[in-house]
Amino acid sequence: xxxxxxxxxxxxxxxxxxxxxxxxxxxxxxxxxxxxxxxxxxxxxxxxxxxxxxxxxxxxxxxxxxxxxxxxxxxxxxxxxxxxxxxxxxxxxxxxxxxxxxxxxxxxxxxxxxxxxxxxxxxxxxxxxxxxxxxxxxxxxxxxxxxxxxxxxxxxxxxxxxxxxxxxxxxxxxxxxxxxxxxxxxxxxxxxxxxxxxxxxxxxxxxxxxxx
Ligand SMILES: [Zn+2]
Numbered sequence: 001x002x003x004x005x006x007x008x009x010x011x012x013x014x015x016x017x018x019x020x021x022x023x024x025x026x027x028x029x030x031x032x033x034x035x036x037x038x039x040x041x042x043x044x045x046x047x048x049x050x051x052x053x054x055x056x057x058x059x060x061x062x063x064x065x066x067x068x069x070x071x072x073x074x075x076x077x078x079x080x081x082x083x084x085x086x087x088x089x090x091x092x093x094x095x096x097x098x099x100x101x102x103x104x105x106x107x108x109x110x111x112x113x114x115x116x117x118x119x120x121x122x123x124x125x126x127x128x129x130x131x132x133x134x135x136x137x138x139x140x141x142x143x144x145x146x147x148x149x150x151x152x153x154x155x156x157x158x159x160x161x162x163x164x165x166x167x168x169x170x171x172x173x174x175x176x177x178x179x180x181x182x183x184x185x186x187x188x189x190x191x192x193x194x195x196x197x198x199x200x201x202x203x204x205x206x207x208x209x210x211x212x
Pocket of ligand 1: 156
């Protein structure tokens, strides 16, 4: 019992999916899609992706379940600039915003060399790493020390777990397939669990077994 308790307290961060993303095609060829909205709780409270512009009420409700309001969020990270990932940035006026390779607070922009492959460390457990390919300035968020191990919130670097078996799913919406492929491999090596942009979170070990 005591051992279990001390084990639980070792996890510095918790990752919560506030709203799971999805994507499917309609018969007329149009698409229905929304991006996953995640909340990282710990020494820094962090939102990763904010859904589409109609998701504001769901975000506020989701935060309140954890006793939070938007003003309690320290960082808002948008994995890339597509509308289904950036729809509610302006709920978070106290936060530092990282949108793709841009880092800003109010009208002040920090320079960080994401384009040279440099990671941005929020603290010793959370870092924002450049993972371009889907767009030329995608980032992913690595969260260590969760009860699930190392979680990578990857935006559309991974559309969904099925895109491991069917690469056309991510390649059709990729701006640079070669670069994205390399960054996917990099993240698969780091992650125990991946939260993709448009589907359920998945264990990396599961997918490795399926692919061999
Ligand atoms: Zn996208």
